[in-house]
Amino acid sequence: MATAPSDPAASPSPVSSLDPHAVPMVALNYGVRRRLGLYLNPRAAAAADWTALAEALGCSFLEIRRLEGLPDPTATLLEEWPGRCPGGATVGRLLDVLRRLGRDDVLTDLAGSVEEDCKKYLQRKQEEANQPLQVPAVDSSVPKTSELMGITIRDDPYGSGTEIFDAFICYCQKDLQFVQEMIRELEQTEFKLKLCVFDRDVLPGACVWSISGELIERRCRRMVVVVSDDYLESDECDFQTKFALSLSPGARQKRLIPVKYKSMKKEFPSILRFITICDYTNPCTKKWFWTRLAKSLMLP
Template structure:
């Protein structure tokens, strides 16, 4: 095992401004290859996950995955303060200089690609719609004007009680949920709840993953997860659930509300969160009141 610090190329620059989500596939695979195996008297992915701020119950859940390190990286890299510089410092902290040396070449490629994208000029616009030719033409940043009621200038941002994470196959149930909670089931003081539903509230043409991450983190107090067999095979639902969970480690903020719409085995990530059951007939009479109460909490 190498015991020396990594070369000057890795150590000599500050990478704290480069988001960890720009780590490439090869770098992630190498980290998993070197940190997944247990090390007698040494450190592996568990110590790194602890450095990243994951709690005991989360680390125990990661152990159920085929590649715990790859899963840890995926969830951690979605966090706002996760940077390549931070990752390097954590690997030093657990004294895995050998891993730093192994990923050095692939990490350099990731950083180079990031800088190329960051420094690339914006595409030339068609003259007819260029802002220079039309000074009054509204301009919208990526995360402004993403819902129908948003102010394109970013002054007013539409807020919601909950974001609904669901598969398209379950849309009919979600429409029923919106009908019941927004029009029939009142919250405290008679206030109607407000849900965020992709098909209804998002403006077409926006970048889906960044926009939904913005909504989940900053625009919605909670997220309702509609569980069904289709949910288990949806990459979009997988991303949204893991992202919301990363914002509330250990479910301390009671941010996720899983709804069992069709009978499935609850995903490992959600097994320590109370599920509201819509499958059992004897529970349906209480279902909407319980869900409304959960979404109405401060």
């Protein structure tokens, strides 16, 4: 009996041993997402880039314009996709879209890693399903899995690895533009520092005070405080600053570094006056500003 010719459009997924359409996007770890960004972030005329993927995933023009200003638009796009498409954001659909866009190079390179991530995810779900509903004894009311394990975008949500930073950036929303400049000068230059910027790096869902305390105390070697008139009105910034100072009374460990980047109408906060500041407003020393700040953050 003659065999019907195969339909290229119905070719099997690179993940051949399981159904990736049953696997949510959370299964893909940071390594796979990062490699996707390396392929798709560069704007290309000859191949479909992240903007084509964004359109295929239902992003509007304004959403794409917002993503253009981010250092890793592909990662943010994939992070936000499940929120826009509940239940439909699966690994299988992502692979289908990449195939339609002609990015066979991406599918070929990532096939093994994607399959491994999917298998690990399904195995974990199977193990969870096989757990007894009630344990014989309860020895503590404290949860065995900390809510603070998976709090940043590069944390392993299952607790096997946590992200560590050179500095936590304490700032208010109105100073975000200066923080973005700080990212460019300290992360994307020869200094190669790793900053913790709340709006960029922290996942939503947990208590903001608990997350801030965990990051400042355990995940960040230092803290940069962006001081401005708006900073003085922020309860969150006030908490973060006082918490950091409590960890290093008298600034003996050089843990907290105040930064003044524009003139202030209000009085400089008294709790920071005894700490040497980095003054971006001084034209005589401005050319040394970023080097001084970077060297301070690189101290052991």
